[in-house]
Amino acid sequence: MKVAIFAYNGEPMCFVHALLYAEDMHTKGHDVKLIIEGSATKLVKTLADPEAQFHSLYKKVKELGVIDCVCMACSKKMGAYYSAVEQGLPICGEMKGHPSLLKYLEAGYETVAL
DSSP states (O other), X not given: OEEEEEEOOOOHHHHHHHHHHHHHHHHTTOEEEEEEOGGGGHHHHHXXXXXXXXXXXXXXXXXXXXXXXXXXXXXXXXXXXXXXXXXXXXEEOTBTTBOOHHHHHHTTOEEEEO
């Protein structure tokens, strides 16, 4: 199965589910990509702090390599762009500063938006 999870919601309890789903699918052998958009981009900066709740899950998902993209426009607006770059996360902005949903659909990914 090929799944692209678009995480938009910046509420931590919602975002953690995107992380959990991505980890679960990946560890069970599925091709999963996590795209961090909207207000969820602020959590890239927040969860980088080792003291943050859910830091260990965020770190694990990063290490698995399933974070495919952080939205350039949204991360700049939410103040997390430079943190994402420092963390070595891929930045996407091919659609007027945002990741292209069509790119994932054309590559055969089912999409989930949270």
